[in-house]
Amino acid sequence: MKCCVVGAGAIGGHLAVKLCRAGHEVAVIARGPQLAAIRAAGLVLEQGGQALHADVRAAEGSGELGVQDVVFVTTKATALASVVPLLPPLVGSATRVVFIQNGITWWYPLGLPAAHPRPAQVPVFALAERFLAFLRPEQVLAGVIYSANEVLRPGVIRNNSPVGTNVVELGAPDDGDSAPLRALRSALEAAGIAAPPIAQIRASLWRKLVLNASSSSLCVAVENPAAIATDARVQETMLRMLHECLAIAAAHGYDVGPGFDFERWTQRRTAHKPSMLQDFEARRPMEIGEIVLAPLAFARAAGLATPTLDAVGAIAARRAIDQGLYTPA
Numbered sequence: 442m443k444c445c446v447v448g449a450g451a452i453g454g455h456l457a458v459k460l461c462r463a464g465h466e467v468a469v470i471a472r473g474p475q476l477a478a479i480r481a482a483g484l485v486l487e488q489g490g491q492a493l494h495a496d497v498r499a500a501e502g503s504g505e506l507g508v509q510d511v512v513f514v515t516t517k518a519t520a521l522a523s524v525v526p527l528l529p530p531l532v533g534s535a536t537r538v539v540f541i542q543n544g545i546t547w548w549y550p551l552g553l554p555a556a557h558p559r560p561a562q563v564p565v566f567a568l569a570e571r572f573l574a575f576l577r578p579e580q581v582l583a584g585v586i587y588s589a590n591e592v593l594r595p596g597v598i599r600n601n602s603p604v605g606t607n608v609v610e611l612g613a614p615d616d617g618d619s620a621p622l623r624a625l626r627s628a629l630e631a632a633g634i635a636a637p638p639i640a641q642i643r644a645s646l647w648r649k650l651v652l653n654a655s656s657s658s659l660c661v662a663v664e665n666p667a668a669i670a671t672d673a674r675v676q677e678t679m680l681r682m683l684h685e686c687l688a689i690a691a692a693h694g695y696d697v698g699p700g701f702d703f704e705r706w707t708q709r710r711t712a713h714k715p716s717m718l719q720d721f722e723a724r725r726p727m728e729i730g731e732i733v734l735a736p737l738a739f740a741r742a743a744g745l746a747t748p749t750l751d752a753v754g755a756i757a758a759r760r761a762i763d764q765g766l767y768t769p770a
């Protein structure tokens with residue numbers, strides 16, 4: 442498989458190393474110190490006490506890379522607009538483009554089953570027109586990833602998830618099955634990243650968003666990820682947020698609570714800083730619109746009250762605004 446990872450940071454770097462080591466032809470698009478480091482010495486993924494090295498091709502732009510079988514877009518949602526002009530040279534008629542972002546994102550309304558309530562209007566949806574100017578809807582795939590990673594230093598990614606627990610749920614916006622989708626899941630599985638079949642990509646999105654909308658904004662508010670497990674008041678706040686977000690998902694047609702042990706997430710003692718807290722600390726643009734505010738817009742559209750999400754979300758958003766890391770639309 443000839444593939445290109447656009448945005449070789451924590452998630453993209455992890456995928457690039459695994460796919461390259463599994464024998465695929467992998468190029469990455471990166472910039473700044475990350476690009477320089479990858480060009481000089483490849484990418485390293487620290488995982489389970491091992492340093493996995495991969496000599497991936499690195500480029501600043503897409504012109505030299507040519508048409509790909511698969512493009513993984515693994516930038517933050519905040520950078521998606523900057524990705525638009527990079528994609529056309531990589532995309533041929535058979536290319537699949539996989540968008541792996543947390544939160545409500547641009548493809549949500551695309552192919553939304555008619556039985557589901559209409560989504561709230563959120564700013565990221567405006568990107569659909571730009572992506573669909575050169576992508577047919579069936580070329581768009583979506584990924585929801587469970588894999589805790591951070592860039593330790595340029596060129597070096599650390600995976601903070603217990604070995605064997607990195608999972609990506611892949612689907613099409615219309616939930617259709619296809620040979621390219623199955624082939625991609627198989628390629629990821631063979632590369633060591635679980636990619637189980639799923640029935641509904643928006644159910645996957647909401648299940649993950651329930652965790653992110655709660656833990657990410659709470660971690661930005663308290664700046665202490667461990668407090669979720671160790672401080673009873675913080676843990677109780679997180680549980681309230683989880684349940685409010687589950688209600689939003691259910692109101693929009695995705696009942697993602699059953700079978701998922703959300704309470705376990707509040708009891709995990711983890712020092713991993715959610716990517717939103719990593720961004721806050723590094724003073725990088727934050728995914729406030731997609732992870733914190735979009736679920737609140739969906740709540741209002743469904744007529745739901747979400748007092749705890751509102752309060753903690755307001756604090757996280759305010760902190761981001763004050764640092765210039767989020768600008769309300």
Ligand SMILES: NC(=O)C1=CN([C@@H]2O[C@H](COP(=O)(O)OP(=O)(O)OC[C@H]3O[C@@H](n4cnc5c(N)ncnc54)[C@H](OP(=O)(O)O)[C@@H]3O)[C@@H](O)[C@H]2O)C=CC1
Nearest residue numbers: 448450451452471515516517520523542543588589590716
């Ligand atoms: N990190 C994690 O543990 C997890 C993250 N996620 C989600 O995955 C997505 C990706 O997150 P993550 O990997 O942490 O993000 P990172 O910030 O670590 O990586 C994104 C990379 O994309 C680069 N980039 C952005 N725009 C461009 C551009 N136009 N051209 C070239 N490179 C570009 C960034 O460069 P620069 O630094 O210069 O901006 C950065 O290196 C997010 O939606 C996040 O919420 C999901 C699960 C876990």
Ligand SMILES: CC(C)(CO)C(=O)C(=O)O
Nearest residue numbers: 587588589714715716717
């Ligand atoms: C919390 C975590 C790692 C869950 O996979 C995540 O999604 C993030 O860091 O943004």
